[in-house]
Amino acid sequence: MYLLAPTALRVAPDDFAARVRARFASELRRAGRFAQLCLLGAQACLDAAGGDGPLAVLWASEFGALHATRAALDEDLARGEAAMPFTFIATQPHLAGALLAQRSHPVTRTACLYLPADAWPSLPRLAQRWLAECDRVLVGCVEESGSGGVAHRSDWCLFRKKPAAGAFRCERSPAAENAAGATAEDWIPRVAAWRRAAPLLLRGGEDAWSFASDG
Amino acid sequence: MSSAFVRATALASALGPDLDSAVERLAGAPVAPARNTKTGGAWPYFAIPTSGKDWKERAEAIARSVAEDLRRVAAIAPARWAALPCIVGSSSFSVGAWDEGGWEALEPPFEFAARLARGFGVHGPVTGVSTTCTSGLSALDIALGLVAGGEFRDALVLGAEFCNRLTVAGFAGLELLSATAARPCDRERDGLVLGEALAAVLVSAAPSPWRIAALAAGMDAASVTGPAADGAVIASAMRAAMAGARWKSTAVDLIKLQSGGGPLADSAEANAVRELFAPVPRAVSLKGALGHTLGASGPAELALLLASLARGRVPATWGFAERDGELGLAPSGGDAEGVRRVLFNLSGFGGSVMSLALERTR
Numbered sequence: 001m002y003l004l005a006p007t008a009l010r011v012a013p014d015d016f017a018a019r020v021r022a023r024f025a026s027e028l029r030r031a032g033r034f035a036q037l038c039l040l041g042a043q044a045c046l047d048a049a050g051g052d053g054p055l056a057v058l059w060a061s062e063f064g065a066l067h068a069t070r071a072a073l074d075e076d077l078a079r080g081e082a083a084m085p086f087t088f089i090a091t092q093p094h095l096a097g098a099l100l101a102q103r104s105h106p107v108t109r110t111a112c113l114y115l116p117a118d119a120w121p122s123l124p125r126l127a128q129r130w131l132a133e134c135d136r137v138l139v140g141c142v143e144e145s146g147s148g149g150v151a152h153r154s155d156w157c158l159f160r161k162k163p164a165a166g167a168f169r170c171e172r173s174p175a176a177e178n179a180a181g182a183t184a185e186d187w188i189p190r191v192a193a194w195r196r197a198a199p200l201l202l203r204g205g206e207d208a209w210s211f212a213s214d215g
Numbered sequence: 216m217s218s219a220f221v222r223a224t225a226l227a228s229a230l231g232p233d234l235d236s237a238v239e240r241l242a243g244a245p246v247a248p249a250r251n252t253k254t255g256g257a258w259p260y261f262a263i264p265t266s267g268k269d270w271k272e273r274a275e276a277i278a279r280s281v282a283e284d285l286r287r288v289a290a291i292a293p294a295r296w297a298a299l300p301c302i303v304g305s306s307s308f309s310v311g312a313w314d315e316g317g318w319e320a321l322e323p324p325f326e327f328a329a330r331l332a333r334g335f336g337v338h339g340p341v342t343g344v345s346t347t348c349t350s351g352l353s354a355l356d357i358a359l360g361l362v363a364g365g366e367f368r369d370a371l372v373l374g375a376e377f378c379n380r381l382t383v384a385g386f387a388g389l390e391l392l393s394a395t396a397a398r399p400c401d402r403e404r405d406g407l408v409l410g411e412a413l414a415a416v417l418v419s420a421a422p423s424p425w426r427i428a429a430l431a432a433g434m435d436a437a438s439v440t441g442p443a444a445d446g447a448v449i450a451s452a453m454r455a456a457m458a459g460a461r462w463k464s465t466a467v468d469l470i471k472l473q474s475g476g477g478p479l480a481d482s483a484e485a486n487a488v489r490e491l492f493a494p495v496p497r498a499v500s501l502k503g504a505l506g507h508t509l510g511a512s513g514p515a516e517l518a519l520l521l522a523s524l525a526r527g528r529v530p531a532t533w534g535f536a537e538r539d540g541e542l543g544l545a546p547s548g549g550d551a552e553g554v555r556r557v558l559f560n561l562s563g564f565g566g567s568v569m570s571l572a573l574e575r576t577r
Contacts, residue, residue, distance in 0.1 A: 062323060062325050063323045063324070063325075064323070064324050064345070066321075066323055066324075069310060069321070069381070070318070070321070072381060072385075073310075073313050073321075073381060082384040082385075082387050082388050083381055083384040083388055084388055085385065085388040085389045085440075087385075088381065088382075088384065088385025088386075088388060088389070089385070089440070089564070091310075091381065091385070092306065092345070092347055092564060092565065093345060094345050094346050094347050094564070094565045094567065095347075095439050095564065095565040097434065097565055097566070097567075098434070098436045098439045098565040098566040099439070101434055101436030101566065102436045107434045107436065108432070108433065108434055109432040109433065109434055109567075110346065110434060110565070110567065111344055111345075111346050111353050112344070112345045112346065113342055113343065113344050114308075114323075114324040114325040114328060114342070114343030114344070114345070115325060115342060115343070116325060119340065119342070122340075122342060125360070126357065126360060129360045129364070205340070
């Protein structure tokens with residue numbers, strides 16, 4: 001399979017609201033912050049990749065919408081009142097897929113995975129399987145900043161069956177011992193920054209993947 | 216066509232702490248859910264009849280009990296069991312721990328998934344997955360990939376949804392709950408009743424009585440909280456599942472409906488069913504007996520349905536009394552003789568729609 005438009009997005013928490021407004025105007029004002037973060041990165045990747053057609057969307061996070069959940073619990077239940085619908089909905093990270101679909105992208109299926117940092121190879125593995133039913137799979141690793149100073153992270157890339165200009169050929173590698181260790185935080189940025197002719201070999205857990213420039 | 220099978224199942228639900236007691240109770244007279252003070256007291260709720268010192272200990276006790284049941288049925292060598300991968304589907308994970316324990320008790324979703332896996336005594340790779348109410352079937356889909364790809368001979372799928380105030384408050388805020396009872400497909404249906412469950416499904420490459428013939432997914436983005444009224448995406452998912460299984464629509468003997476008693480969602484699914492089937496095959500809904508167990512509903516309803524069929528019965532649809540002419544669906548239980556192909560529907564928030572094709576092999 002082929003990987004297109006690896007897009008690493010880092011947003012300082014103080015700049016986040018302005019970035020969301022600049023990209024989506026008021027369209028996402030009722031979405032939770034995690035869903036907004038997903039869409040900010042996913043849309044940047046789709047803009048870079050171009051093309052159209054049906055899309056499956058798969059993203060992973062270790063903590064998910066934990067902050068939205070805490071906010072909902074704080075704001076509503078702690079006061080003894082029922083959670084507001086939009087507050088409750090913000091606790092469901094999977095809803096980012098529906099919001100992306102509502103932005104006129106024909107989305108065939110979505111899933112939000114919770115994975116530890118070194119289990120990122122589950123994403124290309126599952127994307128490869130989904131490509132049997134869909135021409136394009138948008139894959140992301142998304143994490144909200146837990147504390148001040150640390151940037152929000154929303155990294156995405158697009159997998160497709162067919163080659164394309166600027167795409168990386170991407171395949172599972174049996175040579176895990178020769179691969180460099182990578183995490184959910186850096187595998188997409190490392191692919192994005194790779195400029196050499198030799199394949200980039202990255203490992204997460206015992207699973208390795210190679211990313212080779214396709215000419 | 217996949218070559219994966221349902222090797223074993225186990226379930227803790229409002230019908231009982233284990234699958235045998237649940238099937239036995241389901242064969243009897245319907246039991247109304249009680250109002251649950253832990254979820255605010257205003258709404259009926261299908262709770263697992265297991266107590267515990269606190270939320271987390273109770274969840275762990277339920278997990279240990281379900282794990283014991285599954286191990287007994289699965290009969291897998293200890294070393295193989297310990298190496299199983301575990302995929303946990305849930306929409307709320309450990310949110311309920313906050314109700315009693317505050318921030319310190321609220322774990323990130325992956326940590327809770329890993330804790331459940333450890334409770335089952337498995338130490339292979341753990342994945343958490345959330346696609347709201349279809350989370351358990353999404354977990355099954357990942358397991359199918361691991362088994363069909365030859366990476367693992369067996370994979371453990373858990374559907375986990377434990378009692379918590381946030382979920383009940385959220386559904387109440389969206390005005391999706393019934394104040395009295397879940398009445399799937401019934402003329403008087405007026406909303407969902409939520410419930411909790413922990414269900415385990417062991418997916419295996421080893422032949423077993425039920426083969427997973429296909430699993431199809433779809434996305435209905437009409438609204439983040441409900442399907443489009445025409446049910447087109449639901450129909451498309453069912454069609455894809457039948458195509459994946461290489462069935463004609465006339466081959467389907469039974470449809471396990473998503474239907475939970477929501478006026479609009481039930482109507483959308485009925486439109487989809489009527490579009491594909493004439494006449495409509497026999498149908499059943501289990502949410503009147505289990506409640507809507509959200510992310511656990513796939514594995515929970517799968518376990519309960521297959522266990523009932525193994526005892527020769529299509530379960531009755533609790534809460535269904537009077538046919539709604541506009542729906543055109545009339546779920547019916549009874550003898551399971553001749554039920555060999557089952558279409559199993561789920562859908563949820565965020566537009567996630569799934570349809571599973573199950574085929575009896577012997």
